Amino acid sequence: MPRLTDARKELRRAQIAEAAVRCFGRNGLERTSIADITAESGLSAGSIYVHYRNKADLVQAAAREVLAKRAEVLGEYAASDTPPGPDELLARLIAAIDPAEARVGVQTWGEATTDPAIRDIVLDMTDRMRAMLHDCVTAWLAKVERHEPAGARERAAPIAHRVMALYQAELLYTALRSPAEETAP
Amino acid sequence: MPRLTDARKELRRAQIAEAAVRCFGRNGLERTSIADITAESGLSAGSIYVHYRNKADLVQAAAREVLAKRAEVLGEYAASDTPPGPDELLARLIAAIDPAEARVGVQTWGEATTDPAIRDIVLDMTDRMRAMLHDCVTAWLAKVERHEPAGARERAAPIAHRVMALYQAELLYTALRSPAEETAP
DNA sequence: CCGCAAAAGGAACGGCGATTCTGTTAGTGT
DNA sequence: ACACTAACAGAATCGCCGTTCCTTTTGCGG
Numbered sequence: 001m002p003r004l005t006d007a008r009k010e011l012r013r014a015q016i017a018e019a020a021v022r023c024f025g026r027n028g029l030e031r032t033s034i035a036d037i038t039a040e041s042g043l044s045a046g047s048i049y050v051h052y053r054n055k056a057d058l059v060q061a062a063a064r065e066v067l068a069k070r071a072e073v074l075g076e077y078a079a080s081d082t083p084p085g086p087d088e089l090l091a092r093l094i095a096a097i098d099p100a101e102a103r104v105g106v107q108t109w110g111e112a113t114t115d116p117a118i119r120d121i122v123l124d125m126t127d128r129m130r131a132m133l134h135d136c137v138t139a140w141l142a143k144v145e146r147h148e149p150a151g152a153r154e155r156a157a158p159i160a161h162r163v164m165a166l167y168q169a170e171l172l173y174t175a176l177r178s179p180a181e182e183t184a185p
Numbered sequence: 186m187p188r189l190t191d192a193r194k195e196l197r198r199a200q201i202a203e204a205a206v207r208c209f210g211r212n213g214l215e216r217t218s219i220a221d222i223t224a225e226s227g228l229s230a231g232s233i234y235v236h237y238r239n240k241a242d243l244v245q246a247a248a249r250e251v252l253a254k255r256a257e258v259l260g261e262y263a264a265s266d267t268p269p270g271p272d273e274l275l276a277r278l279i280a281a282i283d284p285a286e287a288r289v290g291v292q293t294w295g296e297a298t299t300d301p302a303i304r305d306i307v308l309d310m311t312d313r314m315r316a317m318l319h320d321c322v323t324a325w326l327a328k329v330e331r332h333e334p335a336g337a338r339e340r341a342a343p344i345a346h347r348v349m350a351l352y353q354a355e356l357l358y359t360a361l362r363s364p365a366e367e368t369a370p
Numbered sequence: 371c372c373g374c375a376a377a378a379g380g381a382a383c384g385g386c387g388a389t390t391c392t393g394t395t396a397g398t399g400t
Numbered sequence: 401a402c403a404c405t406a407a408c409a410g411a412a413t414c415g416c417c418g419t420t421c422c423t424t425t426t427g428c429g430g
Binding site for chain 2: 026027028029030031103106107108109110111112113114115119122123126162164165166168169170172175176178
């Protein structure tokens with residue numbers, strides 16, 4: 001084939017990355033072989049290496065995918081014109097957690113402790129999420145205390161920090177509680 | 186040699202496990218080879234396999250070691266006769282975090298998402314820690330509100346849960362912030 | 371439509387790393 | 401003090417897995 005059209009190429013990349021995420025959720029980042037991903041994606045090894053330089057590259061793509069999806073959920077609430085309070089916000093975020101993705105997310109944390117590339121991705125995404133939470137809480141503060149709008153942003157910071165922390169802890173609990181679906185030998 | 190005395194045997198096991206923890210902190214659970222651990226511990230591969238059935242067994246020992254050490258720190262405060270309040274308690278716990286151990290701890294979380302044995306260890310340790318926090322907060326509540334001791338334990342539960350969550354989040358931040366010391370190639 | 375280069379398939383390679391095996395050494399119980 | 405056996409060192413093994421190579425297929429530009 002000639003060079004695939006950009007849309008098609010992106011589709012293939014996504015197809016592979018999504019298969020990888022499913023595999024990672026089942027067996028973990030390192031226990032997943034390229035063969036596993038070929039089986040899950042329906043594509044061959046050669047094809048995968050056309051779209052990703054190597055396995056590390058693919059792991060990064062998977063990490064970005066999972067983290068981005070979580071950030072996206074948050075983005076919707078941040079953009080809302082009726083900002084929910086911290087408790088409500090946290091409850092909604094927690095309700096939106098998907099166990100499989102939580103597992104991959106936590107695996108990503110572990111990998112980030114030694115792999116600089118993954119670490120940068122994780123830090124970037126968490127910073128971005130915290131910023132969105134910050135906006136969200138600031139909007140809520142401003143709405144609740146119509147008087148004294150001064151310094152709402154500053155007072156929102158520690159609250160956003162705590163919501164983020166509680167959310168991450170819940171992500172961990174979900175990842176640990178979920179069934180760990182066995183792979184048929 | 187004949188069978189080592191129990192104390193000596195335990196010493197060897199600890200020597201190996203501690204070397205393993207150092208390696209894991211540098212390179213991660215899966216990127217650490219048995220060869221790395223022989224170099225770090227000063228023992229040979231053959232010797233390691235006398236004391237541990239296989240690598241998974243060693244990883245479990247390392248996980249227990251790291252988690253137990255963190256629980257130990259907490260135990261001291263829980264046993265204190267002047268129980269600190271939640272904020273103070275959290276601050277002290279955070280101050281006691283060691284970056285290298287935080288990294289291994291977070292790696293352990295990642296591994297727990299797919300390895301049932303590790304998962305059991307992590308869940309057991311977190312439950313134990315939460316119980317100690319619960320005791321600690323209950324004692325503090327009872328001291329602060331001399332009147333109305335009724336239901337102090339019930340009211341302490343959600344507080345303990347939050348302290349635990351914030352502590353775990355801080356552990357994650359520490360693991361991600363720490364330098365990721367390179368191994369000389 | 372057609373041709374061609376890029377993408378897909380899949381077997382082959384190469385290296386790494388967990389585990390095992392063989393001899394050697396040295397603690398321990400008597 | 402001695403003998404005996406487990407602990408130890410280190411080399412050899414063996415399977416697995418990431419990556420590449422070569423062939424076949426196929427979709428896009430003209």
